[in-house]
Structure formats: C-alpha cells, structure tokens
Amino acid sequence: MTIDMSQFFQVFFDEAEELLAEMEKLLLGVEILSPDPEDLNAIFRAAHSIKGGASTFGLSDMTEVTHILENLLDKIRKGEMHLTAEHVDAFLAAKDILKMQLDGHRLGTAVDLDAVADVRMLLQSFVQDDLAPKAVPALSLAHISLSSKEHETYHHCFRVSFNDVKVADLDLLTSELSLLGLARSEKTEQGLDSILLNTNGTEDDIFAVCSFIVDADKMSIQSEQSAQAIGVEKQLTEDELGYGFFEPIESMFPPLENQDASDKAKLEAEKVAQQELAAIQAKNHHKKESEKSHGAQESTTIRVGIEKVDQIINLIGELVITQAMLTQRTQDLDPVSNERLLSSVAHLTRNTRDLQEAVMSIRMMxxxxxxxxxxxxxxxxxxxxxxxxxxxxxxxxxxxxxxxxxxxxxxxxxxxxxxxxxxxxxxxxxxxxxxxxxxxxxxxxxxxxxxxxxxxxxxxxxxxxxxxxxxxxxxxxxxxxxxxxxxxxxxxxxxxxxxxxxxxxxxxxxxxxxxxxxxxxxxxxxxxxxxxxxxxxxxxxxxxLTLAILDGMSIKVGEEIYILPLGFVVESLQPQIEDIKEINGKGRVIKIRHEYLPLIPLFETFNIVPKHTDPADGITVIVEVDGKKAALFVDDLVGQQQVVVKNIESNYRKIPGISGATILGDGGVSFILDVAAILRSVR
The missing domain is CATH 3.30.565.10 (Histidine kinase-like ATPase, C-terminal domain)
Structure with a gap:
C-alpha cells in the first residue's frame, strides 16, 4: 500500500511556520540582561522541534542550521554562555533563513545559499568563541582531554538500548542525548546498540528526545548502578586528585582481592537487567500509548482546510435562504389550525440562526x-x-x-x-x-x-x-x-x-x-x-466582522427590492416639502437639522420606473460613508433582515452601484447596494 506523504509534509510545514513565529515573538520580547528561563526553554524547544521534524523528512539544510542554533540556545539556557544583543540578532537572522528554507521546500521559491552560509558562519563564530582555550589547568586522562561536560557532576546514569536502529539514527540519537549530558554509544553483550548517558535529567527527558527518531517499542531505558559508567578505565595519579573532579580512587575501584566478587556481582546484575529488558520495553510502549491518549484528551484544536469551512458556510447560507422561504410562505397560514407547523418553523428559525452564528465563528481568527x-x-x-x-x-x-x-x-x-x-x-x-x-x-x-x-x-x-x-x-x-x-x-x-x-x-x-x-x-x-x-x-x-453575511435594510424602488447595508444607515424619515431645495444644474438637496445633504433618487441611478417621484411622498434614508452624508430617496421601507452575500462578478460582471446580491425568502434575487460607489458618483 502506498502512503501519500504529502499530507504529513504539510502538517510539518504548518507546525514549523507556527514554531518560527513563536520563536520570533519570544526573541523580540526577551530581556537581554535577565532573560526568563521559561522563555529560553520555549525558544530552545521550538528550535529542537523544527530540527526533529526536518530530520524526519530528510530536510538536511534546515537540520544543519537548527543544529548549530540549538547548541547555542542550549548553552545559553544552561548558563554556560551569557545572552547578548548580538545573539538575539543572530537568532532572528537564523529564523529568517529557516523561513526561507521552509518556503523553498513548500512553495519551491528560491533560497539564497550565500545568505544561508553567512548565517551559519555567524552562528558558528559564537560557538568557536565559546570553545576558545580557557586559562584553566588541563588533565591528562589516557590521552583524552576532558570537556566541560566531563567535568560536570552528574547524578544519574542511564543505558538506552535499541532494537533494529540504523547507524545514522544511532549517531543522531547520540548527538541529541549529548545535549542532556555526556553520551557514548556502545554495543551490549547481547549485541544491542545502546547509548550510555550520564545526566541530571530524567527518563522522561530521554524519552522525549528519542521519540523524535525511534518508536517507543524499539527502545528501553535502564538505570545504571554507577554514575561513572561512561568513559574508559581511568588511571589517575595522586597528583591528579587535587582538582576535585573525581571521587577518590578507592571509591571508584575495589581492592584486587575483591575484584572477582565484584565481577560476579556485575555479571549477575547484567542477567537480571536482561530479564527486565522485555518488561521495560513493554513499560515504555505503554507509556507512549498513554501519552498519546493523554495528548488526545488535551488537544483542543484540529487542522481543517479552509475550503471545507467555506463549503460549510455556503451550505449554511443556502439553509438560511430556505428557512427564510419557509417563514415567508407560512405567514399567511391560520395560526390556530396550523399551530404545530408554525411552532416548528419558529423552532427551525432559531436553530438556523444559532447554527449560522456557530459556523461563522469557525472563520473568525x-x-x-x-x-x-x-x-x-x-x-x-x-x-x-x-x-x-x-x-x-x-x-x-x-x-x-x-x-x-x-x-x-x-x-x-x-x-x-x-x-x-x-x-x-x-x-x-x-x-x-x-x-x-x-x-x-x-x-x-x-x-x-x-x-x-x-x-x-x-x-x-x-x-x-x-x-x-x-x-x-x-x-x-x-x-x-x-x-x-x-x-x-x-x-x-x-x-x-x-x-x-x-x-x-x-x-x-x-x-x-x-x-x-x-x-x-x-x-x-x-x-x-x-x-x-x-x-x-x-x-x-x-x-x-464578516463579508459573508450582513445585516441589511430592505428598501423598495418601483417593483425592485434592494438591500442597504445597515452599517451605512444613520436614520430614515419622510421629508417635508419645504425642506427640499433645488440647485440649478446641481440637482436637489434636503435640509436635515440645519445641514444640507445631497438628495439621490435611486430610481434615476438604476433607471427604473418609481412609485413616487416627489420626495415628500416617499422615504429618505440618510447614509454616511467616510464622514460624508447623503440622502437616498426610495419608495418604501420593507424591513430589516440578515442576508447571505453572493458574489456577482464571478457569475456575471461588475455592476456600478452594486456590491453583491442575495436571495430573498420568495426565491427572488435582490441586489446589495454599494453605498460608497453611489456617493462617489454623485460627488
């Protein structure tokens, strides 16, 4: 069976973009002199998650940048390096590079390789500055120089064993676990690949790192007895004990006469450990399944394509229109003999309104x-x-x-x-x-x-x-x-x-x-x-708030019904004959509370036969756009209703003075007025 990987890539792309945005937000708000440890940890987690996802999908260019970025962030959050403004600038530049690489993989856009190289060199320069020789005495230990992590005191030692792991994945796991402490890969006596880790972290920390690369049922985490399990046999001279990095030799190595007993005890312990291996694997598998279940319970969002939401909104719009038709066609029924039918229609109206508001809220961001x-x-x-x-x-x-x-x-x-x-x-x-x-x-x-x-x-x-x-x-x-x-x-x-x-x-x-x-x-x-x-x-x-549905006022001009968006309406009134003045060659104006407004007869705008030609016989609706007012002369006000906006241009063409259309309760089409365009034409 062939699996379509494109859907998984899309999930990674979406999540990576969200993580990059969150990283930028945190970097812009971080206090340079006293950064909040939680903010530093959140920035590190974002970089680590992006790296894990990029590695999973083989996006090596992103993995390389995030690896250096992650190492720097890890040093800063652990207090091994002080945060500076130059660091923040470099991290923001790295975020821009990662966004460019992400767009390159997702959209096929060009990636500036020179800019990528410059940012990598910039980040690497911080690493090299941190690794510059320090004025501290060096220890010679079997010709191996100890790093700062080897000098650190660790309280736990774990052996992480794997079944059927690739060499590349093992190397990556060793690199990742080294962020938690001192890690070394080796084979167990049973031939299993394993990593020995000295750390101050917990099993949960190890599990969280490894789960990016291997499945839980292919790994086991076992606590080792000695916190000094990592490293070669250390032959230290008495002069080397003064630095305080190690326990006295007597506590590390038993006397020779007790060596055989120690070896037997070690072999016995390994047998017991192997017997517990299956139980540990089962435990980790159960733990992962439990976390999956727990995560599913905590998750409050799902990703849904916007086209699906638009389809639902269109269907709800049709439902609103159908409900309006039913309401209009039941208005003339006898309320006594048709009580149950009218009650059901009223109930449908309420439910349709609630459903419409709930669905519209899905598009709200x-x-x-x-x-x-x-x-x-x-x-x-x-x-x-x-x-x-x-x-x-x-x-x-x-x-x-x-x-x-x-x-x-x-x-x-x-x-x-x-x-x-x-x-x-x-x-x-x-x-x-x-x-x-x-x-x-x-x-x-x-x-x-x-x-x-x-x-x-x-x-x-x-x-x-x-x-x-x-x-x-x-x-x-x-x-x-x-x-x-x-x-x-x-x-x-x-x-x-x-x-x-x-x-x-x-x-x-x-x-x-x-x-x-x-x-x-x-x-x-x-x-x-x-x-x-x-x-x-x-x-x-x-x-x-939305362009899909609007509250409108139904107005009648001649035999036509138009929808006037309620947001533009100031008031409506029937003018007195003495309030209407004629301006030679300029049309007519109407006096409203000591203010003269241009009078716009809609029947002239749309070239239709009106019921009234004298404004004193009809209705005047005062509208306002951009602080400018005007009076629309109409025959009558029909009512106020919420209408579903339908696009005209995609089905017909642009009509001057009209912004859209809707379907009325009787099934007829009504145009929605473009008030701003009408006022501009008059000016």
Whole structure:
C-alpha cells in the first residue's frame, strides 16, 4: 500500500511556520540582561522541534542550521554562555533563513545559499568563541582531554538500548542525548546498540528526545548502578586528585582481592537487567500509548482546510435562504389550525440562526495573527531610521473573519511604516520637545456592535496642516485654507500624495495611503484620522466582522427590492416639502437639522420606473460613508433582515452601484447596494 506523504509534509510545514513565529515573538520580547528561563526553554524547544521534524523528512539544510542554533540556545539556557544583543540578532537572522528554507521546500521559491552560509558562519563564530582555550589547568586522562561536560557532576546514569536502529539514527540519537549530558554509544553483550548517558535529567527527558527518531517499542531505558559508567578505565595519579573532579580512587575501584566478587556481582546484575529488558520495553510502549491518549484528551484544536469551512458556510447560507422561504410562505397560514407547523418553523428559525452564528465563528481568527507580524518589522525599521520605538498591542484576541484578516495586513503595514517614518521623531528631537527618547506606537482592536475597530496610534509630531495644504495645492487638488482639520487629513489618501522631501525605500513615492483607503473601502470599512501637532496621530479603521453575511435594510424602488447595508444607515424619515431645495444644474438637496445633504433618487441611478417621484411622498434614508452624508430617496421601507452575500462578478460582471446580491425568502434575487460607489458618483 502506498502512503501519500504529502499530507504529513504539510502538517510539518504548518507546525514549523507556527514554531518560527513563536520563536520570533519570544526573541523580540526577551530581556537581554535577565532573560526568563521559561522563555529560553520555549525558544530552545521550538528550535529542537523544527530540527526533529526536518530530520524526519530528510530536510538536511534546515537540520544543519537548527543544529548549530540549538547548541547555542542550549548553552545559553544552561548558563554556560551569557545572552547578548548580538545573539538575539543572530537568532532572528537564523529564523529568517529557516523561513526561507521552509518556503523553498513548500512553495519551491528560491533560497539564497550565500545568505544561508553567512548565517551559519555567524552562528558558528559564537560557538568557536565559546570553545576558545580557557586559562584553566588541563588533565591528562589516557590521552583524552576532558570537556566541560566531563567535568560536570552528574547524578544519574542511564543505558538506552535499541532494537533494529540504523547507524545514522544511532549517531543522531547520540548527538541529541549529548545535549542532556555526556553520551557514548556502545554495543551490549547481547549485541544491542545502546547509548550510555550520564545526566541530571530524567527518563522522561530521554524519552522525549528519542521519540523524535525511534518508536517507543524499539527502545528501553535502564538505570545504571554507577554514575561513572561512561568513559574508559581511568588511571589517575595522586597528583591528579587535587582538582576535585573525581571521587577518590578507592571509591571508584575495589581492592584486587575483591575484584572477582565484584565481577560476579556485575555479571549477575547484567542477567537480571536482561530479564527486565522485555518488561521495560513493554513499560515504555505503554507509556507512549498513554501519552498519546493523554495528548488526545488535551488537544483542543484540529487542522481543517479552509475550503471545507467555506463549503460549510455556503451550505449554511443556502439553509438560511430556505428557512427564510419557509417563514415567508407560512405567514399567511391560520395560526390556530396550523399551530404545530408554525411552532416548528419558529423552532427551525432559531436553530438556523444559532447554527449560522456557530459556523461563522469557525472563520473568525484572532487579530494576533496580524499583530504578531509587526514587532519584528518595527524593530528593524526603527533601527534602520535611527529611532527608538516602543511597540505595544491591545486586543490581540479580538476576532475577525479570516478573509478580512488576510486583506487587512497590507493596509496596516503601510500605516505602521508611516507612523515610524513620518510620525515618530528622532530621539534628539523628542528630548528637545520634552518627550521621552523612545516614541510609543500602539495597535489596538476592539468590537463595537457588528464592527471591529482597529487603531494605529503614535505619540509623534502629528500631521502638519500647512504642509499638507501646500502640497495639495501644488498637486492641483481643490483645497482652501478654511477646510476643517478632518477634511485636510483626508487629503493624505489622495493618489500620489506625499509630503516626504526625500524619496527613500521607506516612503516618499506617494504610493500606499491611497491603496490603504481603497482596500478598506472595498471591505466595507471606513478610515478616520485624528491628529494634534506635537502630540501624535491616531488612524481608526472600522470594518464589518464578516463579508459573508450582513445585516441589511430592505428598501423598495418601483417593483425592485434592494438591500442597504445597515452599517451605512444613520436614520430614515419622510421629508417635508419645504425642506427640499433645488440647485440649478446641481440637482436637489434636503435640509436635515440645519445641514444640507445631497438628495439621490435611486430610481434615476438604476433607471427604473418609481412609485413616487416627489420626495415628500416617499422615504429618505440618510447614509454616511467616510464622514460624508447623503440622502437616498426610495419608495418604501420593507424591513430589516440578515442576508447571505453572493458574489456577482464571478457569475456575471461588475455592476456600478452594486456590491453583491442575495436571495430573498420568495426565491427572488435582490441586489446589495454599494453605498460608497453611489456617493462617489454623485460627488
């Protein structure tokens, strides 16, 4: 039977990417002078897991990098080497190399071999510096120089025996176990491959290391009587006892007259050990099975392809439509004679709503998926610009639809880069202004009603009103000195707009902010800017939680029913005739509480025959997009309902003023209005 290994490779790729992201997060947050031992252990475990997986799948390039990285991390976590900023930089560079190698194996992208070699040499240089000769006396022991691990005092000695293990795997196991202490491979009298290990670790530690390479039923772990079992017969002179590394000779070697008795006892002990070998193997096998079972109980997540989730969501959408049809077709039934049927339909409606919310929550992902990308970027960019930036996040657990999360990454990246480049000042400038040397940049996310509000906030110099207006006039934009601050701030979203005096690889080309605005608007969101000179800038993005289902207001124009997204609706009213004014050649406006708003007759926008042509006879719905308001003139309000969004472009083509479609309860198709596009066409 042929086993498809691609599925296992994919699991490794996914897990390795998560481990690399976790490693980067921990490295960026580690305290150089007093690192948390738990953080160091977590970084080491991540590197060790990646190495084990890469070795299993034969990805030797990743194994070589992680091996050196793991050795360095092991020395640091054991206190044999002090952590420095240079170490952190090297480890981050190694993480980037591993990510590049991972993408090379998974996606077939190019791998910069020169960059790989440079990082390996950098890591190796730290190892060589640590192995430089120390000014300590050396011991001669059967012409073998003792390493620092041989000098260390160990409290346990274990023999790890293996059945049917490959030579390469045995070498790898010896190398891995040497991280726990002093290890040496040898054959037992029964011809089994084994490793003798002096360590301060436990059987569980040994089992955890070996389980990456061999199965539990092919290995056994046995405690040895002597903690000095590893090494050759040591013939020490009395002069060599003064260093304090060894026990007195009398305690290590029995007198000659007792040697025979000692040998007999040793042989007897080996017989007993061999008799217990099968029992130990059974015990280890049971232990592994138990851990598997325990791990299965503790596991709270499973990996599911996004296409499967999308399929379920589509089916739930069809179920919602069917349920709406049933509800509509039972509305005219006699409630007395059809009580049981109507009760069942009502019960179906409640269950469908609960099922819909539960399934939609599957696509929801925490904002930490986005926020975790920025600490490294902020660190590198601030260093490049010579600035000091303190980066903090709030609300990383706030959830957003996966489709929106993937599309919000680029806009947020532009905003964060602009805050560091344009917003936060140089350290000397901040000190002159009475601020702290390091600027503060924060990313936050919070739920507000049916939306998620994301803020990018810095305590820099703020936006310069005069400079923005001058640049806008130079670019030919229609501006005036009497414009409100909020209108002036919106100018930075104009295509090609930039106030940077020098074009760099960070900013200055005027490309980015207009893309930010367009992308967010396409997601049904809005952008707002608040800024005060000398105190900083806050950019707020408001997005719907999901694009698959939305709350809408059903409106009627002529014989057509349209869906107006509820997030854009401010209020609805029936206007008075005296509140409607005509502007020559400009259309009509409506006065709402001392504010004149453009009046947009939807029957003219979509070229259909209306029921009413006089706004005083119909209904006016006030909508707001990007801080701009307008009044939509419709014939009637039908109601409010939750609708399943269907894509039109993939099945037909782009329709001006329409963002999507849905299926109503009677089976008819209703268009969802693109409010932002309608308002832009009027302006």
């Amino acid at each position: 925490p904002m930490d998926y986005v926020f975790s990308r920025f600490p490294r970027m902020v660190r590198d960019l601030a260093s490049k610009l010579g600035k000091k930036v303190e980066f903090v996040t709030y609300g990383a657990s706030t959830e957003l639809d996966k489709g929106l999360i993937e599309r919000i990454v680029d806009p947020l990246t532009h905003l964060v880069r602009n805050s560091i480049d344009h917003g936060i000042e140089m350290p000397a400038t901040r000190l002159e202004s009475g601020k702290s040397e390091a600027g503060k940049l924060s990313l936050s996310a919070v739920h507000q009603g049916g939306n998620i509000v994301i803020e990018v906030c810095d305590d820099g110099g703020g936006l310069h009103r005069d400079k923005i207006l001058a640049k806008a006039k130079q670019s030919g934009l229609a501006v005036s000195d009497s414009m409100s601050d909020s209108d002036v701030w919106q100018l930075i979203f104009a295509p090609g707009f930039s106030t940077a005096e020098v074009v760099t690889d960070v900013s200055g080309r005027g490309v980015g902010m207009d893309v930010v605005k367009r992308n967010i608007t396409q997601m049904g969101g809005v952008v707002d800017i608040r800024s005060a000179k000398g105190f900083g800038t806050t950019i707020t993005i408001s997005l719907p």
